[in-house]
Amino acid sequence: MSSFRFFIFLLILFFAHLLLYQYLSVGRIFPDLFLVAVVYCALRLGPTGGSVSGFICGMVQDSFSYTYFGLHSAVKTAVGFAVGKARHSFFSNNYLVQMAIIFAAKIIHDIIFYAFYFSGGEESFWSRIFLETLPSAVYTSVLGVALFIILRIKTATKSL
Amino acid sequence: MAKFFLFLWDHKQSLIFLLLLLLSLAALSLSGTQRFHLARQINRTIITPFQMAVSQVDYVLRLKKENEGLRKNNFILTLELFHLEEAKKQNQRLERLLDFARRAPIHFIACRVISGGLGEKPEVFIIDKGSLHGLRPNLPVLVPEGLVGKTIEIDPERTVVQLYNHQDFRVSAKPSKGEERGIAGSGPGGELYLFNIPLRTLLKEGELIVSSGMGGIFPKGIPIGTVASVEKDEEMGIKLRARLIPAVDLDKVQEVFVLADSAFVSPTAGELYEATDTLLNLWNEP
Numbered sequence: 001m002s003s004f005r006f007f008i009f010l011l012i013l014f015f016a017h018l019l020l021y022q023y024l025s026v027g028r029i030f031p032d033l034f035l036v037a038v039v040y041c042a043l044r045l046g047p048t049g050g051s052v053s054g055f056i057c058g059m060v061q062d063s064f065s066y067t068y069f070g071l072h073s074a075v076k077t078a079v080g081f082a083v084g085k086a087r088h089s090f091f092s093n094n095y096l097v098q099m100a101i102i103f104a105a106k107i108i109h110d111i112i113f114y115a116f117y118f119s120g121g122e123e124s125f126w127s128r129i130f131l132e133t134l135p136s137a138v139y140t141s142v143l144g145v146a147l148f149i150i151l152r153i154k155t156a157t158k159s160l
Numbered sequence: 161m162a163k164f165f166l167f168l169w170d171h172k173q174s175l176i177f178l179l180l181l182l183l184s185l186a187a188l189s190l191s192g193t194q195r196f197h198l199a200r201q202i203n204r205t206i207i208t209p210f211q212m213a214v215s216q217v218d219y220v221l222r223l224k225k226e227n228e229g230l231r232k233n234n235f236i237l238t239l240e241l242f243h244l245e246e247a248k249k250q251n252q253r254l255e256r257l258l259d260f261a262r263r264a265p266i267h268f269i270a271c272r273v274i275s276g277g278l279g280e281k282p283e284v285f286i287i288d289k290g291s292l293h294g295l296r297p298n299l300p301v302l303v304p305e306g307l308v309g310k311t312i313e314i315d316p317e318r319t320v321v322q323l324y325n326h327q328d329f330r331v332s333a334k335p336s337k338g339e340e341r342g343i344a345g346s347g348p349g350g351e352l353y354l355f356n357i358p359l360r361t362l363l364k365e366g367e368l369i370v371s372s373g374m375g376g377i378f379p380k381g382i383p384i385g386t387v388a389s390v391e392k393d394e395e396m397g398i399k400l401r402a403r404l405i406p407a408v409d410l411d412k413v414q415e416v417f418v419l420a421d422s423a424f425v426s427p428t429a430g431e432l433y434e435a436t437d438t439l440l441n442l443w444n445e446p
Contacts, residue, residue, distance in 0.1 A: 015210065018207065018210060018211075019210065019211070019214050046173065047173040047174075047176075047177060048172070048173045048176050048177075051173075051176055051177040051180050051181075052176070052180065054180075055180040055183070055184065058184065059184075059187075059202055060202065060206055060207065062187070062199060062202075063199045063200075063202035063203040063206070063207060064199075064203070065199075067195075068188065069187050069188065069190065069195040069198065069199050070183075070184045070185060070186070070187030070188035070189075070190070070195075071184075071188055073180070073183075073184040073187065074181055074184035074185055074188065077177065077180045077181050077184055078177075078181065081173075081177040084173075085173075
């Protein structure tokens with residue numbers, strides 16, 4: 001995929017998350033398309049791209065929640081950096097692998113996030129992880145990769 | 161010093177990450193008010209323009225949808241208005257008919273015209289009542305304005321009415337204020353005429369012509385038309401004929417009354433005296 005098309009893909013994820021968030025939900029399960037953008041940035045651009053995109057997306061998310069302002073950006077920066085660092089460890093051209101990376105990133109992201117968010121309230125933390133994070137991770141990974149495939153098929157360009 | 165910068169360059173990825181992480185943590189450690197202002201600033205700078213653009217698009221789409229809905233409603237309301245206007249007209253007509261029927265101490269059968277009347281000069285109407293409702297041939301058909309015609313063919317639930325402009329329709333008629341009788345019916349050009357008027361008869365324009373009560377079908381006193389012009393009848397020679405303006409505009413007739421009272425429709429003219437008085441009173445009332 002060319003840089004331009006990759007940029008378009010990121011923009012789609014960004015605006016889809018920003019503007020269609022409510023419409024993309026399935027019951028109480030919401031996709032985290034910002035995280036998908038961060039993961040793909042990290043896979044393509046490495047740790048720096050992952051960190052910067054994570055920081056920007058996180059800040060945007062944080063701008064909606066004043067109480068933990070900075071928490072999203074910290075976690076997403078960390079996840080972006082981690083995925084960027086580990087990108088050579090797996091064959092990231094495979095869609096299933098991409099799905100697994102997004103899934104794992106979402107789980108790690110939410111564990112760190114809720115660990116700070118609940119800080120001590122163990123019951124709420126685990127119920128949130130099992131009832132929301134797991135389904136959301138599945139939904140996010142499927143939707144993220146599906147969007148990537150659609151754009152890739154549409155543009156029929158080089159691989160990631 | 162150079163070593164230091166080289167170190168920084170070598171670890172630039174980690175340093176950038178640490179810097180961003182520190183910034184995030186610094187944001188976390190801000191006071192409530194500062195967090196609020198910073199979050200508002202980011203939101204206003206990055207999010208609001210897009211949300212405004214989207215809300216504009218959404219607004220236009222909703223406006224379009226609303227417009228379509230309003231157009232549809234407008235169309236429905238226009239149709240309803242037409243319907244109401246028609247209902248109002250019908251109501252007025254029926255009120256007049258009802259008033260007419262109330263004033264008449266005789267047996268009228270109210271009928272609806274279901275065919276004819278709206279085309280080019282129809283000569284018959286079909287009404288929605290028939291033998292099941294007591295109708296039979298040769299009954300007078302009226303509206304408050306006057307004579308419409310007579311029944312000719314009867315089905316159980318339908319009746320054909322021969323209108324006054326039918327070529328075969330004839331009714332014995334006279335001026336409302338005179339006794340000289342003639343025959344009213346369709347004449348040249350399909351217009352209504354009063355034929356066979358004695359030469360000595362003085363007919364004035366605008367004079368009302370009514371049924372004379374002779375002939376056994378129509379009682380005396382039913383308005384037929386007003387005199388438009390009087391001329392010598394070329395065929396009859398010693399008689400006059402008068403062109404009449406019909407009392408009833410057939411194009412506007414939608415409901416009629418059939419005069420079904422046996423006292424008025426007896427085939428013998430001798431029994432019609434009762435009708436004469438009754439109907440004259442009926443049309444003479446205000």
